Amino acid sequence: MDKALSKEATFILKIDDKNQIAVSWWVSAKRTRSYPYARVYDSLSFAGKKVTIIPIVKDEGKDGDRDFLQWDTVSLMSLLGVYVIIAYYNDATKKSRYENKITEQRFDIDYLKNQIKELLSYQSDALHWNLSQIDNIAEIGKKALDSYIKISQKLGVEMHSKESAEKRIAELKKGKNTFMELSRNLAKMAQKRESVTIQPKEHLEGIKGTITITNYLGGNYYFTSDEVELYDKNIYLIDAKHTKENKLPSLEDIKDGLLKMILFTNLEDVKIGNEKFTPIPILKLTTAETFKIVDMNKSQKEMFEVLKKEAQINNFNILLNKHKIL
Structure with missing residues (x-):
């Protein structure tokens, strides 16, 4: 070992x-x-x-x-x-x-x-x-x-x-x-089935939000989302990864974001106060302004394709420099 x-x-x-x-x-x-x-x-x-x-x-x-x-x-x-x-x-x-x-x-x-x-x-x-x-x-x-x-x-x-x-x-x-x-x-109030609740402390738009997740045992877990945005009955939970370079953020950075996606894609009974919302998990990637997808090298293209497949299978969105990929 x-x-x-x-x-x-x-x-x-x-x-x-x-x-x-x-x-x-x-x-x-x-x-x-x-x-x-x-x-x-x-x-x-x-x-x-x-x-x-x-x-x-x-x-x-x-x-x-x-x-x-x-x-x-x-x-x-x-x-x-x-x-x-x-x-x-x-x-x-x-x-x-x-x-x-x-x-x-x-x-x-x-x-x-x-x-x-x-x-x-x-x-x-x-x-x-x-x-x-x-x-x-x-x-x-x-x-x-x-x-x-x-x-x-x-x-x-x-x-x-x-x-x-x-x-x-x-x-x-x-x-x-x-x-x-x-x-x-x-x-005493916990339901028999597992459910979780997310409660941002205030209505946020594009800024960091505080999240409280309650599991089936009734325990509270406190986390943050890099950005939270509200549109109608949807709440966008965004984890952001950035690089100043002319390529995608590192694989380690992206995996870090994927761990948050695991949490966000498994949320149920999502509320702000007593009002229900539909959570939309988003992994947001930003790069240097000169970055172009067509200029990615072979390994970056392969990584990007695997990431898109993961997003499709696990129901989260990908934003790349403000462009929706999935």
Whole structure:
């Protein structure tokens, strides 16, 4: 497994003749680094259990960044049916040319193996597994911070404040508690069939919108759409990907957008207040003004054709530089 983690962003882990799982992993807890959504997306076609490994915190040292896992990341994975293993780094290398910065961080492999072993025999769904991961957040957080203390001593690198990290980790637990309280309050009203509700906080036109999705368990999940537009009884939910170059946005960027399309295409009972709307999911791609479809190279054309097929099969629209493709 350690070899796979060093070479592949997403892979199938064969445990034995009967058991295998799809594994993706996040370089950092922050979704804007290293395209973690694209990594998760690549695992979704697997028929068995899908797991993603996310570090609870990634500290690059005082001369670098520090990112923390957030509750909405766990929520999104739960909605997608992806099991989360909240993990931690326990080894690293000092980065040259920086006095207090580390690189090539490596997960505690023994911890991951134990978690995967436990997951293989776990009978409930991803939501309940992920909630149990949050229950252990204090213990995982302590392991992470203790590991960074050892890395700091071993490499002679100063890390960020331990005290502020402890406060941030405690916030994760609050997110879970709020979710559970909302779930309990709404459970009485939950219908037997699964349905979801989307509630932008205000009537928006072409600007970012806040979305609340409620699943059949009554739990509330909070997300955003890059742009929301209303036309008659239709609500356009737009996820936008942009490049300044004379070509399509990168494949990783597009996969990131496709993950949002999975959510938006599965919405039911969509309301603003008490008024019902029909959701229209749109993946919006923008490029340099000089871009022309006919000038795309072979690989870009192939990718574009596959994207159009996916849009047809899964019922979302594609906008390319304001032109409707599907």
